[in-house]
Amino acid sequence: SGLPSSTIAGRWYTTSDSFSPTDLFPRRHIGPSDRDIEGMLQVCGVSSLQEFSNAIVPKNIRSPKLQLGPVRGEHAVLSELKQIVSQNNTKVRSFLGMGYYPTLTPHVILRNVLENPGWYTPYTPYQAEIAQGRLQALLTYQTVVQDLTGLDMSNASLLDEGTAAAEAMNVAFTFHKKNRRIFFVSSNCHPQTVSVVQTRAVPFNIEVIVGNEATFDPSRYSDKLIGALVQYPGSDGQLVDPSGFVASVKSVGGVAICATDLLALALLKSPKEIGFDIAVGNSQRLGVPLGYGGPHAAFFAVSDVLKRLAPGRIIGQSIDVYGSPVIRMALQTREQHIRREKATSNICTAQALLANCAGFYATYHGPEGLRRIATAINEKAQYLASGLSAMGYNLPLSAFFDTVKVATGEETSKLVQHLLTAGYNIRNLDGNHVTVSLDEPTTQLEVEGLLRAFASFKGKEAPSIDSLSINKTLLDGYRRTTPFMTHTVFNSYSSETEMMRYLYYLQKKDLGLTTAMIPLGSCTMKLNAATEMLPITWPEINALHPFVPLDQAKGYQEMITDLEKDLARITGFDGVSLQPNAGSQGEYAGLMVIRAYHHSRGESHRNVCLIPASAHGTNPASAAMAGMVIVTVEGDGDGNIKVEDLRKKAELHKDKLSCVMVTYPSTHGIYEEHIKEICSIIHSNGGQVYMDGANMNAQVGLTSPGFIGADVCHLNLHKTFCIPHGGGGPGVGPICVAKHLVPFLPGSAVVSVNDPTTSVGSISAAPWGSASILPITWTYIKMMGAEGLTKASQVAMLSANYMAKRLESSYKILYRSQAGFCAHEFILDLRPFKECGIDEVDVAKRLIDYGFHGPTMSWPVPGTLMVEPTESEPLSELDRLVEAFEHIREEIREVQDGLVAVEDCVLRHAPHTLEVVTSDSWNRKYSREKAAFPVPGLRKNKHWPTVSRIDNVYGDRHLCTACVSE
Amino acid sequence: SGLPSSTIAGRWYTTSDSFSPTDLFPRRHIGPSDRDIEGMLQVCGVSSLQEFSNAIVPKNIRSPKLQLGPVRGEHAVLSELKQIVSQNNTKVRSFLGMGYYPTLTPHVILRNVLENPGWYTPYTPYQAEIAQGRLQALLTYQTVVQDLTGLDMSNASLLDEGTAAAEAMNVAFTFHKKNRRIFFVSSNCHPQTVSVVQTRAVPFNIEVIVGNEATFDPSRYSDKLIGALVQYPGSDGQLVDPSGFVASVKSVGGVAICATDLLALALLKSPKEIGFDIAVGNSQRLGVPLGYGGPHAAFFAVSDVLKRLAPGRIIGQSIDVYGSPVIRMALQTREQHIRREKATSNICTAQALLANCAGFYATYHGPEGLRRIATAINEKAQYLASGLSAMGYNLPLSAFFDTVKVATGEETSKLVQHLLTAGYNIRNLDGNHVTVSLDEPTTQLEVEGLLRAFASFKGKEAPSIDSLSINKTLLDGYRRTTPFMTHTVFNSYSSETEMMRYLYYLQKKDLGLTTAMIPLGSCTMKLNAATEMLPITWPEINALHPFVPLDQAKGYQEMITDLEKDLARITGFDGVSLQPNAGSQGEYAGLMVIRAYHHSRGESHRNVCLIPASAHGTNPASAAMAGMVIVTVEGDGDGNIKVEDLRKKAELHKDKLSCVMVTYPSTHGIYEEHIKEICSIIHSNGGQVYMDGANMNAQVGLTSPGFIGADVCHLNLHKTFCIPHGGGGPGVGPICVAKHLVPFLPGSAVVSVNDPTTSVGSISAAPWGSASILPITWTYIKMMGAEGLTKASQVAMLSANYMAKRLESSYKILYRSQAGFCAHEFILDLRPFKECGIDEVDVAKRLIDYGFHGPTMSWPVPGTLMVEPTESEPLSELDRLVEAFEHIREEIREVQDGLVAVEDCVLRHAPHTLEVVTSDSWNRKYSREKAAFPVPGLRKNKHWPTVSRIDNVYGDRHLCTACVSE
Ligand SMILES: Cc1ncc(COP(=O)(O)O)c(C=O)c1O
Numbered sequence A, B: 001s002g003l004p005s006s007t008i009a010g011r012w013y014t015t016s017d018s019f020s021p022t023d024l025f026p027r028r029h030i031g032p033s034d035r036d037i038e039g040m041l042q043v044c045g046v047s048s049l050q051e052f053s054n055a056i057v058p059k060n061i062r063s064p065k066l067q068l069g070p071v072r073g074e075h076a077v078l079s080e081l082k083q084i085v086s087q088n089n090t091k092v093r094s095f096l097g098m099g100y101y102p103t104l105t106p107h108v109i110l111r112n113v114l115e116n117p118g119w120y121t122p123y124t125p126y127q128a129e130i131a132q133g134r135l136q137a138l139l140t141y142q143t144v145v146q147d148l149t150g151l152d153m154s155n156a157s158l159l160d161e162g163t164a165a166a167e168a169m170n171v172a173f174t175f176h177k178k179n180r181r182i183f184f185v186s187s188n189c190h191p192q193t194v195s196v197v198q199t200r201a202v203p204f205n206i207e208v209i210v211g212n213e214a215t216f217d218p219s220r221y222s223d224k225l226i227g228a229l230v231q232y233p234g235s236d237g238q239l240v241d242p243s244g245f246v247a248s249v250k251s252v253g254g255v256a257i258c259a260t261d262l263l264a265l266a267l268l269k270s271p272k273e274i275g276f277d278i279a280v281g282n283s284q285r286l287g288v289p290l291g292y293g294g295p296h297a298a299f300f301a302v303s304d305v306l307k308r309l310a311p312g313r314i315i316g317q318s319i320d321v322y323g324s325p326v327i328r329m330a331l332q333t334r335e336q337h338i339r340r341e342k343a344t345s346n347i348c349t350a351q352a353l354l355a356n357c358a359g360f361y362a363t364y365h366g367p368e369g370l371r372r373i374a375t376a377i378n379e380k381a382q383y384l385a386s387g388l389s390a391m392g393y394n395l396p397l398s399a400f401f402d403t404v405k406v407a408t409g410e411e412t413s414k415l416v417q418h419l420l421t422a423g424y425n426i427r428n429l430d431g432n433h434v435t436v437s438l439d440e441p442t443t444q445l446e447v448e449g450l451l452r453a454f455a456s457f458k459g460k461e462a463p464s465i466d467s468l469s470i471n472k473t474l475l476d477g478y479r480r481t482t483p484f485m486t487h488t489v490f491n492s493y494s495s496e497t498e499m500m501r502y503l504y505y506l507q508k509k510d511l512g513l514t515t516a517m518i519p520l521g522s523c524t525m526k527l528n529a530a531t532e533m534l535p536i537t538w539p540e541i542n543a544l545h546p547f548v549p550l551d552q553a554k555g556y557q558e559m560i561t562d563l564e565k566d567l568a569r570i571t572g573f574d575g576v577s578l579q580p581n582a583g584s585q586g587e588y589a590g591l592m593v594i595r596a597y598h599h600s601r602g603e604s605h606r607n608v609c610l611i612p613a614s615a616h617g618t619n620p621a622s623a624a625m626a627g628m629v630i631v632t633v634e635g636d637g638d639g640n641i642k643v644e645d646l647r648k649k650a651e652l653h654k655d656k657l658s659c660v661m662v663t664y665p666s667t668h669g670i671y672e673e674h675i676k677e678i679c680s681i682i683h684s685n686g687g688q689v690y691m692d693g694a695n696m697n698a699q700v701g702l703t704s705p706g707f708i709g710a711d712v713c714h715l716n717l718h719k720t721f722c723i724p725h726g727g728g729g730p731g732v733g734p735i736c737v738a739k740h741l742v743p744f745l746p747g748s749a750v751v752s753v754n755d756p757t758t759s760v761g762s763i764s765a766a767p768w769g770s771a772s773i774l775p776i777t778w779t780y781i782k783m784m785g786a787e788g789l790t791k792a793s794q795v796a797m798l799s800a801n802y803m804a805k806r807l808e809s810s811y812k813i814l815y816r817s818q819a820g821f822c823a824h825e826f827i828l829d830l831r832p833f834k835e836c837g838i839d840e841v842d843v844a845k846r847l848i849d850y851g852f853h854g855p856t857m858s859w860p861v862p863g864t865l866m867v868e869p870t871e872s873e874p875l876s877e878l879d880r881l882v883e884a885f886e887h888i889r890e891e892i893r894e895v896q897d898g899l900v901a902v903e904d905c906v907l908r909h910a911p912h913t914l915e916v917v918t919s920d921s922w923n924r925k926y927s928r929e930k931a932a933f934p935v936p937g938l939r940k941n942k943h944w945p946t947v948s949r950i951d952n953v954y955g956d957r958h959l960c961t962a963c964v965s966e
């Protein structure tokens, strides 16, 4: 009954079992019961979990027992967190702007999307047939972005505005075939954006000119200028029509990019009308909480010519095999099959859940609603400006959308302080000006309060709102004339009943963890527990602007520091940065840290990165982005790195060796025996070891990157540490580093984070990245404790080995250790069935008929499926998947035995929709019941695909990335 | 855009549209847009909403404009409520016991049930084919109750422990054919239970003897004793084995009843083993939040002989037409067709949602978990007792479960005060003893804190827990030896992943408002908005014990007073009691108030209650419970009361006339023209007018019971005022009364509520009934404002009339006014189709195939369907239902025209499950597609019944009310 009392948290400690909390979490998180585990161990031929993990984890890397704080029960952990985050000051009202704005999240979206596991647990829509709900939502989001920017294509989100701007620079750089090296950035861009762009420019030797677009002359850089980035409206609030500047950039072939604001665009000329080629920005203010910096969906839209260079996932329309319209990820080659060292971006996990929220906000308000909200914001800002003018403040801007700029000279910081005392955060722009950015929630009382505070600073009376007037023509000359969001989806769900039903209608189409296991190898789709998710929508977590003074975020700071400490322990490292918003960004950040380290030692020539052939595509992509030269290391055919090849190449490149990137356990799901040797080879040749922590779920408590000898790793908190995948993001990809690398960890241009003289600079826009989802990982670790986490790793491996054992008589299992074990995932080889015409897609699609999401397809090995069950899946679910695979094996055998032609077989026509199975005509070579209910359990509980197998080629030929019909 | 600024709330007031909140609620709540409304008015042949409602509401009852406070936006209303309820003191820890205990709600249940509209929006499972999810949940709950009490049948919940005890007395009274009139109640029952029983006994002239069962001698009352009620374990904590007393009660033919505690029963001898015939109690501590008194599910279990007397809904197994097992409400005649004046209970709405939560708590913990939780509670209590003993406190009890009783003599109230200062509420039992009741969340720190507080009271040091010992044999002699919860459902969902999926699996079977409209006439299934629902699970709302000192509940008190004020305005009355937990209880309370009024005037002989023949079954049932003689008033054949018959009967019974009960608009959905006349006839004959407010959704803002001339009405907050129906409860049935009746409003035995010298006494166990769901109504009223509420009434009527107009060419519409209008609901007459063999059940079941919940069947008129669309349904959904009805009309015509035999027609075989439609064999006279997709929209979105049409007779013959298989 529960954990030993010594492990119970201080505040809820107990000296006897009578006081042990009844809501201890490990037995809820771990799917198989202790009795189940015994049986599974037996199948694997071992007698205890300890013996089992010892048989898998090489002796020389087994770490001593993990030590973490005491375990909390599910309720106690929330009380403790509540107490911690209560230190955040949510009473000061922030008008700081800079791309982050308080917003009113419609509660129908809060409750039914953000707080609904039906929406937050699914994975990226790899299997479109069971993902039409969120694909529709993402397509809607893209439509909002396309319409408001006027551009030709939007992607399905990027990680934040800063990286989106950097990606835009990259697109422009690539567009010019990397032959141009000067990039202009307006100094009136948000400072964090400028900073991220600067960091990204360094490895490519791009010179970033930060300046004033009014005085910058593109013609001086005619064939050198990659492009130019301006903020529209400006970060200081200024509204100008940049058409002239854009034309001059384009006249020298430069790519014109704007960072912009979707809500402003409801009123203002679209980027397209102005002539921009790319528009980026943060969609946060469309109903997504501030969350102390994230997660939010950055948008990215491009004009036609740049379409095929756009980074990230793109959702598009296509048809299924019967010609019905379907939605799916377009240009899929961009995805898992990311273009490795030739990649221009490494993004995978993005911000799908938040993009969906923004899209739904637009759906609920419709174009009229957005216009009204935008108009109200502008008018509120005008009232403020009018009042400030009346008091004699100097307002230098002739036109603005939401931000009032005040010239305050020497008194600036005193004024800022005065406003703070009155309960308002305003921005000290540059020591001489303040800005006040208004937003949807701003009330009349707040504007009056601001006016009073500005008045009392001058010892004056504030004018009453009634005495002020606003200028209805202020925006004339800047106004958009083009319509937007005219599609019916934006004009159909304006009552809450309609919206709620629409959300449920979409949700029901999709298979999330609420329905079945999602055994995607390398993705670790484990439980996202309710206790972990509840704090996400607490106001103490949600309401903070990322740039508030640190003393207003004491709760966050305490939690973050504590989490960093725990993650350092778990990884065996000394320093942690939570800034990266995804694994890919963690990789890039880690490599930049390694780069900075070499530079700091005068070894800036070290730029060779060794990467095993089997590495995830993001590894070489990230290395390329960090300016490294990639040298591929061969595999040994057994899923391991060929150590001799590694040694050879390390020695060959000895003088220029920067690092190795290695995933551990390997992407083949193997605990390589030679990992320590690999580390020492690299180190002895002057390199650093970067460990991709995607497979950390097999390591926690048993070994650690630090213990093994790596120098840096990233973690995917959205894999091992329970952050839900949200249908394609959010994520958090912190990096953990050894002591010698700590000085180089990411910093921030706005908030003091790390020593700016050594830091690599900003990797993400927000100082602590997607801060508001960190409580998920914090609570998970506190509730599991060291023992619970260790057991989770063991059971994750046990579940994989149990399944592999049970399937080995039906399928060839690739890559197991000499002792016959895989780590936490395993690969089913389907290539033997190619001969009879069956491939991994057929099997994955047929699994849909059995009520499952297919495993990872053709990665890391083409023609295979990689299965990762995780520790959270109950034994009954593992058995159900085994049963499905076994049945499918029999279905394959029917083809192999010539009983049915491959083109007539049930696999080839999978998945089977309700429409197909209930149709009056049926001329298949198999029965309806075989199609729909191949095993009896499905009669009780079955998830149906809503469309038939998708024709991907069609969609890519006829790229359509916005709503055209439902 | 939005409401006039003058109606915006003070704190969010605005002088210009620029500051008008962007989240105003009326346009979200009301389904049809203003443009839709125009079109609907046109169909109805009127030009404005005002003209329309004037055409319906008789001129002489149109009230002046409703006046309420200013309107709040959706976010502002929550800020305001948060501020109000922050005044509740949640820092004092309550150990007050008395049937209410802090508990740990598993968060997987909190998030996925209590906070999930999929669970909280459905109605009572009248259409079992689309309700198997919650029926399974309720059956599980019943199984928990049956197993733990050991008795033969459990119902699906009652309103609270107090009323459950009173219902038990009633069952015993009825069992004895009302020939015995003495009922014994142990003085060691919870005081609120004693009080509710006493109130209920009065109208039946039952003498309640409250005494000590140790000294009470049943044989003295041999053929007069109805039965006896004891608390097991006692309210003061005492644990005795009452077998001897039970035997002596039974030896004189008395019915032995215990009020008990399900968690205690995990350890203790079951009521069945002891010999009890009935067991009742509160299941709250199985994971349901305290909520300042409710809602919670009271349980009620009986032995075999009493089965058919048991009140409330009973869920049972049956089979469908193909012989497959299904679950449905058993003994349905008890329900809509409640036995009117012969009824022994009036209960309809119960506590389904909370019963489900309790059942899920048991499912998640399993029998082992419950035993462990109960054991820990007992041991914690033992530690406390042991420490108190060690300090020299006098502990009179030799055995106890969770409650430690301390003899404190004269110092009692000083000690209670001392503990309060230390942060603990303990119970002052009787001025000479205190009790401390421990619970699942109690921590070691809290026990230590209690010990320290008790110690410091004596100026002593508290002993450390480690120095104390507990007695593992304390419960020997009381222990249960019988197993419980052995069914697989209690041993299958112990990981969170399994539990979450199980909850989703069940949820998906059911049709709630998340899927489609539920046009049940008289039920008002309108939107339960997210904003309204969010506060329900705030700790400020959830965590309070109902009997805390009033100054710890200031937030609740402010909200309650304010809500009472608003409801008084809306109903045109002067006083409100929020105590009744359902409409039925409101009726009873209102009639008791009328009774007390007559008594106060020396007219205790006034006991005749006039009730129209068309009244809802609860009306006569309630009147019977209030000891009244029912005289039925005839209808005029047009849905109205026959005024002349009413006059005749009022005059005939002039001397004994107590009241009339009238539903308005009538149960036929008619705004009777003579309602004022009816009121004055009654008044002039010395009677009072009771108005059943079930149809209040047609009145709000247009007229009111008070304005019309009634003296008292009840409201169903779970109809008109947005409390969700939870699949069969909770509900709130407040009564509103005219000034002369205010002194008689319900009181409480524990908390000071109304003047006990005039009050009718306790109607419910908790002083403010289901307090924790009152914020739903509070927020609804604040967000709608008077104008919004009035428009809601108008649109509710418009939607009904629009549908009636559109359907009048296909169906006969019963009962419209001379001008051709119904009120907010209308009746479709299906009797003309009887001739060809089609009835209202066929149509309702066929509607399931079209994705709808059927309307109210055969009430108030047999052979009809009553449709109530409500104002929240969008026009598109109204049109979808019209389309379905029109198609069904064509399907009927095929039978009428002889194209298909009735036994072969698609209606007779409805609803069609997936299993049927996908089966390999198909020998119907219609196609699969006609069965499943009769209209094209269904291909896009269809809710499937999970079982075929139910065989009710089979189930009632083979009554099985617990889980036997899944
Ligand atoms: C091995 C490996 N590395 C890196 C990544 C990239 O992580 P992210 O999607 O968070 O950017 C993945 C993602 O699946 C992965 O499996």
Ligand SMILES: Cc1ncc(COP(=O)(O)O)c(C=O)c1O
Pocket: B347, B348, B349, B522, B523, B582, B583, B584, B585, B616, B618, B663, B667, B692, B694, B695, B716, B731, B733
């Ligand atoms: C007219 C009428 N009166 C009374 C009731 C009983 O209300 P409750 O179910 O809340 O007890 C109902 C319930 O539908 C009703 O329609």
Ligand SMILES: O=C([O-])O
Pocket: B124, B335, B336, B348, B349, B522
């Ligand atoms: O009894 C009813 O719930 O209508």
